[in-house]
Amino acid sequence: MKELTNTTIYACEFCSKWYKRKHHCLHHEAHRCFQNPNNQHKCLEGCKHLQVFNKTEYWVDFAGEHEFTHKDFKCAKYDVEMYTYRLHPNMKVYQFINSIRMPLKCHLYESV
Numbered sequence: 001m002k003e004l005t006n007t008t009i010y011a012c013e014f015c016s017k018w019y020k021r022k023h024h025c026l027h028h029e030a031h032r033c034f035q036n037p038n039n040q041h042k043c044l045e046g047c048k049h050l051q052v053f054n055k056t057e058y059w060v061d062f063a064g065e066h067e068f069t070h071k072d073f074k075c076a077k078y079d080v081e082m083y084t085y086r087l088h089p090n091m092k093v094y095q096f097i098n099s100i101r102m103p104l105k106c107h108l109y110e111s112v
Contacts, residue, residue, distance in 0.1 A: 039085040041102035
């Protein structure tokens with residue numbers, strides 16, 4: 001067993017998950033922690049205007065054929081495509097050029 005001394009441990013402000021590297025903790029807080037209030041979208045709480053589509057993309061490269069399935073979100077009221085906080089750090093700009101991030105609060109929210 002190894003015992004580490006003089007080691008800095010970073011903890012998430014919202015869920016207290018521990019990290020050895022500061023940038024991992026910052027990334028988790030901003031883009032992964034579901035307890036962060038900035039990552040709790042009102043739309044996902046059951047808005048009747050939210051439309052969810054399962055989208056599958058296929059591509060071929062030197063390693064063979066690949067398949068990637070993800071969810072696309074669209075607000076029927078605003079008529080705009082949206083993405084969640086979990087997708088934000090992995091976004092490819094050309095795919096989501098006409099999309100907006102889901103709002104944290106929405107005045108058009110209507111529960112189902």
